[in-house]
Amino acid sequence: MIDNLWLASALWIGLALASALISIRLALSVALIEIMVGALGGNLIGLPLTPWVNYLAGFGAILLTFLAGAEVDMDVVRRNIGASVGIGFVSFLFPYLGCMLAARYLLGWDWPQAQIAGISLSTTSVAVVYAVMVETGLNKTELGKIILAACFITDLGTVLALGIVFAHFSAWLLAFAAATAVAVWILPKFAPWFFARFGRRVSEPEIKLLLLVLFALGGFATAVGSEAVLPAYLVGMALAPAFQRDPELPHRMRVIAFSVLTPFYFLKAGSLVEATVLVSGAALIALFLAMKMATKFVGILPLTRYYRFENREGMYTTLLMSTGLTFGSISALYGLTNNIIDQRQYTILLTAVIGSAVVPTVIAQKWFLPKIAAEKQEV
Amino acid sequence: MFKRIVVANDGSDGGFRALALACDIAKEHKAKLHMISVEELPNFPASIDEIVETKTEENHRFHDVLEKAHAVAKAKNVKLDAAVVAGHAVAAIVARVKELKADLLVVGFMGHSALYERIIGGTADRLVRLAPCPVLVVK
Numbered sequence: 001m002i003d004n005l006w007l008a009s010a011l012w013i014g015l016a017l018a019s020a021l022i023s024i025r026l027a028l029s030v031a032l033i034e035i036m037v038g039a040l041g042g043n044l045i046g047l048p049l050t051p052w053v054n055y056l057a058g059f060g061a062i063l064l065t066f067l068a069g070a071e072v073d074m075d076v077v078r079r080n081i082g083a084s085v086g087i088g089f090v091s092f093l094f095p096y097l098g099c100m101l102a103a104r105y106l107l108g109w110d111w112p113q114a115q116i117a118g119i120s121l122s123t124t125s126v127a128v129v130y131a132v133m134v135e136t137g138l139n140k141t142e143l144g145k146i147i148l149a150a151c152f153i154t155d156l157g158t159v160l161a162l163g164i165v166f167a168h169f170s171a172w173l174l175a176f177a178a179a180t181a182v183a184v185w186i187l188p189k190f191a192p193w194f195f196a197r198f199g200r201r202v203s204e205p206e207i208k209l210l211l212l213v214l215f216a217l218g219g220f221a222t223a224v225g226s227e228a229v230l231p232a233y234l235v236g237m238a239l240a241p242a243f244q245r246d247p248e249l250p251h252r253m254r255v256i257a258f259s260v261l262t263p264f265y266f267l268k269a270g271s272l273v274e275a276t277v278l279v280s281g282a283a284l285i286a287l288f289l290a291m292k293m294a295t296k297f298v299g300i301l302p303l304t305r306y307y308r309f310e311n312r313e314g315m316y317t318t319l320l321m322s323t324g325l326t327f328g329s330i331s332a333l334y335g336l337t338n339n340i341i342d343q344r345q346y347t348i349l350l351t352a353v354i355g356s357a358v359v360p361t362v363i364a365q366k367w368f369l370p371k372i373a374a375e376k377q378e379v
Numbered sequence: 380m381f382k383r384i385v386v387a388n389d390g391s392d393g394g395f396r397a398l399a400l401a402c403d404i405a406k407e408h409k410a411k412l413h414m415i416s417v418e419e420l421p422n423f424p425a426s427i428d429e430i431v432e433t434k435t436e437e438n439h440r441f442h443d444v445l446e447k448a449h450a451v452a453k454a455k456n457v458k459l460d461a462a463v464v465a466g467h468a469v470a471a472i473v474a475r476v477k478e479l480k481a482d483l484l485v486v487g488f489m490g491h492s493a494l495y496e497r498i499i500g501g502t503a504d505r506l507v508r509l510a511p512c513p514v515l516v517v518k
Contacts (some may be wrong), residue, residue: 023421031425064426071427127424134430135420135466254428266425326425357423 008048015041016263029127030258031266031325035354038270047271054337057268058228060261061330062214065229067257068155068326069236070243070250071126077149083307084146087300088124088153091321094299095292096122096161102291107284112166113345116335119161120349121292121356123324123331124154128357132320136369143309147317156233158327162334163221163230176220180231183213184238192242195249206249207256210239227334269329269350272336277347288352293360296322312368319364328353381408385481387472387506388416390444393487397517398448401485402455404515410483414448414461415475416441417468434465469505476510485515 019037023030041047077084100118103109109117129151130139138144167173191209198205213235218228243250278285300321304314332349335341341349386401388394398414405412418437421429441463452459464471476484486503507514 027419027421029421029424029429031429032423067428068426125423125425127426127429130427131420131422131424131430134434254426258428262425325423361423 005052008050008053012047012053012264012267013260015047015267019263019267029325031262032354032357034263034266035270035273035329035350038267039273039275040270041267042271042273043275047267049268049271053264053268056261056264058265060257060263060265061333062218062228062232063253063257064262064265064326065159065330066210066214066232066236067250067254068126069233069238070240072152072237072240073148073244074237074240076145077152080142080146080149083303084149085153086150086307087146087303087317087321088150089157090299090303091124091150091154091296092122092157092161094295096157098295098298099288099291102287106287109341109345112340113335115165116331116341117288117345117349119158119165120328120331120335120353121288121324122154122161123158123327123353124151124321125323125325125327125357126151126155128323128325128361129320132361132365143313143317146307147320150321154321155327156237158331159230159233162331163226166225166227166338166340168225170224173224173226176217176224176226179220180217180234183217183231184234187213187235187238188242191239195242195246199249204252207253210235210253229330229334266329269333272333272343272346273350274343274347277344278351281344281348281351284348285351285355288348289355289359292324292352292356293322316364316368319360319368322360323357324353325357328356381405381410381483383413383479383481384408384410384483384485385413385415385472385476385479386485387468387487387502388414388444388448389468389487389502390416390440391487393517394444395447395451395487397485397487397515398451399455400515400517402452402457402459404483404485405457406455412452412457412459413475413479413481414459415472416444416461416463417471418463418465419468420465437465438463468502469509472502472506473509473511476512482512483515484510484512485517488516488518 015037016034019034020030023033038047096118099121100114103114103117104111126148129147133139133144133148139148194209195206214232217231217235221228221231297318300318301314304317309317329350332346332353336343336346381404384401384405386398388398401412404410418434418441420433424430445461445463448461449459484506486506488503503516507516
């Protein structure tokens with residue numbers, strides 16, 4: 001089966017289809033279901049991780065990160081620069097340091113492994129936060145916009161850490177940084193012109209241009225020991241204003257990403273989970289989850305007081321900023337793929353990341369929902 | 380006896396049976412009739428796109444539901460105040476009932492999807508337990 005390319009493809013796409021149908025039936029995120037289905041597949045039938053699967057999964061992670069960067073609303077960040085940068089930076093820094101030090105000194109992990117633990121658990125899930133805010137109507141309030149902008153800053157911190165911490169410091173790194181800076185500077189002006197001149201054709205020159213930039217910078221990044229998602233996120237951020245003016249292009253890219261690329265990434269992420277570790281490592285999973293939430297509280301809650309949030313809003317904001325999923329899983333998988341952490345540590349970190357998508361959200365919605373009327377609309 | 384009635388309609392056949400009966404009761408009691416429909420978004424999503432696209436699809440679906448509901452109410456000569464909210468069905472409906480201080484909630488028997496409802500019980504079961512007013516479940 002592993003040797004038969006098309007049967008192996010059918011197996012992976014079959015699992016992706018099953019995940020999509022389950023997610024629709026249960027009203028749960030397709031990514032979360034793909035990770036779970038991948039974990040079942042990996043442990044029950046041993047999903048084959050061939051080079052082409054790894055390629056598609058890596059491509060999926062790059063595109064996912066690029067599209068996440070393209071979702072950043074720079075106007076919102078600029079309008080709320082003080083609170084969003086303050087809360088977002090602390091939201092990254094405290095769990096990064098707390099989880100890294102806990103892994104190093106409580107568990108005796110070596111420094112690179114502890115770094116992966118810190119980075120994986122420093123994240124905030126913009127998507128989880130956004131979903132909750134749409135349900136509560138908070139996305140249209142100033143508080144909601146500050147929280148969302150802070151999430152973007154936290155993700156930026158995570159991506160920068162992942163891209164810089166493991167990079168080899170050399171002249172090539174400076175060249176990579178320069179190339180990324182040039183791309184980020186030129187693309188917001190060049191890309192809209194290129195899209196207008198050559199876009200909206202069946203051959204999709206605009207998507208090819210973007211993929212060229214992402215692959216070239218990604219190749220540059222991995223050559224210097226950095227991570228391809230770093231330039232992808234930064235290029236996404238640079239193009240965010242252009243994409244928000246014309247959302248048709250990112251929509252087409254999302255269709256490509258979510259239909260044939262990200263399923264490979266999330267299924268692969270799940271397939272590498274060791275089922276036995278979920279039991280034997282339960283205490284460590286709980287420790288990391290508790291450490292992530294505790295450090296987010298220590299960092300963010302006082303800031304919400306400083307920025308004069310109400311008590312309930314402050315708790316709600318802190319809990320939402322304690323969530324994580326996509327970047328946490330990307331960071332943990334980066335550690336495993338590059339042999340920085342082993343499969344047991346990966347399982348512990350990924351499960352703690354998934355727990356952080358669920359536990360803070362449930363607590364926030366159950367006990368700390370701000371008194372804001374749910375969005376009501378006449379459609 | 381009833382002054383303010385809320386009917387929950389998810390667009391299913393059960394939801395429209397509930398609406399039809401709610402219209403009859405509202406007419407008989409000269410009560411105000413409010414309809415609520417709830418868009419269920421995916422829990423714990425991985426990207427904002429999942430939310431935006433699900434919400435767009437739900438908006439389209441409930442656009443048709445609202446049009447059909449207004450037609451049903453008009454045919455029965457009842458004024459209908461209809462709203463669509465995003466969130467969890469049970470929590471959103473109970474919140475709406477409390478907000479309006481409704482004295483009757485009318486719901487259809489079918490129509491639920493979320494995992495927690497599967498585990499804890501159907502939407503109608505939970506509304507019977509959690510609503511602060513009498514609940515009429517229409518089969």
